Amino acid sequence: MTGSPATNLNPSSATGTVVACQANYYQVRVPVGKHQSIYFLCTRRARLKKLGQQVVVGDEVVVEEMDWQDRRGAIATVSPRTNLLDRPPISNVDQILLIFALAEPVLEPNQLSRFLVKAESTNIPVTLCLNKRDLLAESAIEQWKTRLFHWGYEPLVISVRDDKALPTALLETLRGRVSVVAGPSGVGKSSLLNRLVPDVDARTNTVSGKLGRGRHTTRHVELFELPTGGLLADTPGFNQPDVTCNVETLMQCFPEIRQRPGHCQFNNCLHRDEPGCGIRGTWERYDYYLALLDEVLQHQQQLEHRPAAEAMEKVKMGSDGQVHHEPKLEAKKYRRTSRRRHHQDLQDIFYDVMEAKSIDDLDDAVLEEYGF
Ligand SMILES: Nc1nc2c(ncn2[C@@H]2O[C@H](COP(=O)(O)OP(=O)(O)OP(=O)(O)O)[C@@H](O)[C@H]2O)c(=O)[nH]1
Numbered sequence: 161m162t163g164s165p166a167t168n169l170n171p172s173s174a175t176g177t178v179v180a181c182q183a184n185y186y187q188v189r190v191p192v193g194k195h196q197s198i199y200f201l202c203t204r205r206a207r208l209k210k211l212g213q214q215v216v217v218g219d220e221v222v223v224e225e226m227d228w229q230d231r232r233g234a235i236a237t238v239s240p241r242t243n244l245l246d247r248p249p250i251s252n253v254d255q256i257l258l259i260f261a262l263a264e265p266v267l268e269p270n271q272l273s274r275f276l277v278k279a280e281s282t283n284i285p286v287t288l289c290l291n292k293r294d295l296l297a298e299s300a301i302e303q304w305k306t307r308l309f310h311w312g313y314e315p316l317v318i319s320v321r322d323d324k325a326l327p328t329a330l331l332e333t334l335r336g337r338v339s340v341v342a343g344p345s346g347v348g349k350s351s352l353l354n355r356l357v358p359d360v361d362a363r364t365n366t367v368s369g370k371l372g373r374g375r376h377t378t379r380h381v382e383l384f385e386l387p388t389g390g391l392l393a394d395t396p397g398f399n400q401p402d403v404t405c406n407v408e409t410l411m412q413c414f415p416e417i418r419q420r421p422g423h424c425q426f427n428n429c430l431h432r433d434e435p436g437c438g439i440r441g442t443w444e445r446y447d448y449y450l451a452l453l454d455e456v457l458q459h460q461q462q463l464e465h466r467p468a469a470e471a472m473e474k475v476k477m478g479s480d481g482q483v484h485h486e487p488k489l490e491a492k493k494y495r496r497t498s499r500r501r502h503h504q505d506l507q508d509i510f511y512d513v514m515e516a517k518s519i520d521d522l523d524d525a526v527l528e529e530y531g532f
């Protein structure tokens with residue numbers, strides 16, 4: 161630690177947030193002062209590995225053995241998470257910023273509804289943002305707003321391309337919070353990230369350089385610091401998210417249902433053909449609800465017929481007293497979805513083994529791959 165500043169200013173341990181991770185390495189943002197932070201490249205303490213404690217982006221961690229000159233450290237503990245998203249794996253998320261385009265690609269209500277339900281099923285607050293307002297007439301935009309108001313949403317309408325300044329409401333909702341951007345391909349997620357984090361490319365290169373691989377690897381997810389305070393993660397675009405929650409959660413995913421409690425004769429009414437149902441058929445997305453209900457019931461049936469099914473889901477009591485079913489982080493399942501991804505993993509594993517000084521430096525997933 162030659163040349164490092166005074167110890168009282170540079171303690172040997174500090175609390176920070178994991179902003180990127182790949183293989184065995186974690187980039188941890190440690191706040192110093194009010195508006196400044198320093199990034200440390202960390203490994204995970206062997207003790208954590210033995211306990212099977214995973215570290216994911218978003219985790220609040222205690223870093224020990226801090227080397228302030230080389231900006232290295234070791235993650236010693238992980239604070240309890242408020243939540244955990246599985247794809248991408250990211251924890252302690254305050255909000256999901258769901259982005260859709262008003263046009264190009266065409267705004268398709270069923271797809272939008274599915275994304276909304278998927279986002280709501282995490283029990284994390286959802287903010288809907290409609291981009292590319294420059295491509296649609298004002299009257300058509302108003303029609304969408306009215307329609308979505310009846311769904312229970314008040315979208316922020318923006319044009320990442322043309323807005324001279326992004327709307328204050330958008331900046332305010334991101335300020336000081338951890339937000340995850342989600343939405344289908346081509347709606348402008350990356351464009352928005354580039355506007356919100358002006359030096360995103362520079363930062364991306366720094367982090368990727370230190371981590372030894374590029375940003376666009378399949379497992380990479382990263383939290384970027386906003387100039388206004390707050391952290392933002394981009395997620396890879398996908399078109400048809402699976403809705404795999406249980407029936408109770410599904411019903412809570414529709415504002416049209418959750419805003420009207422006690423309208424049905426039976427508490428466990430599915431709003432299908434039960435007698436005395438006061439929710440059935442009175443709202444635009446009712447048919448989407450029925451279709452998703454079928455899907456969810458089928459999914460539940462499949463789970464019931466698989467004895468190991470409960471191993472795939474975590475049952476958690478939320479702060480609202482509701483029971484939530486969350487998919488578990490399943491490294492193998494996540495890794496084996498495509499040949500390309502599998503190839504990427506083998507590459508990652510190769511690097512991990514090359515970089516490891518001892519077996520303790522290797523990630524659980526890597527050890528598992530090698531049959532330890
Ligand atoms: N007309 C218009 N085009 C936009 C706007 N914002 C982004 N685009 C364009 O839309 C296209 C897709 O934008 P991206 O930012 O790559 O979209 P993405 O959501 O990140 O897409 P994926 O990376 O596939 O997930 C690009 O050609 C952008 O230039 C906008 O406000 N108006």
Ligand SMILES: [Zn+2]
Nearest residue numbers: 424429431437
């Ligand atoms: Zn009902």
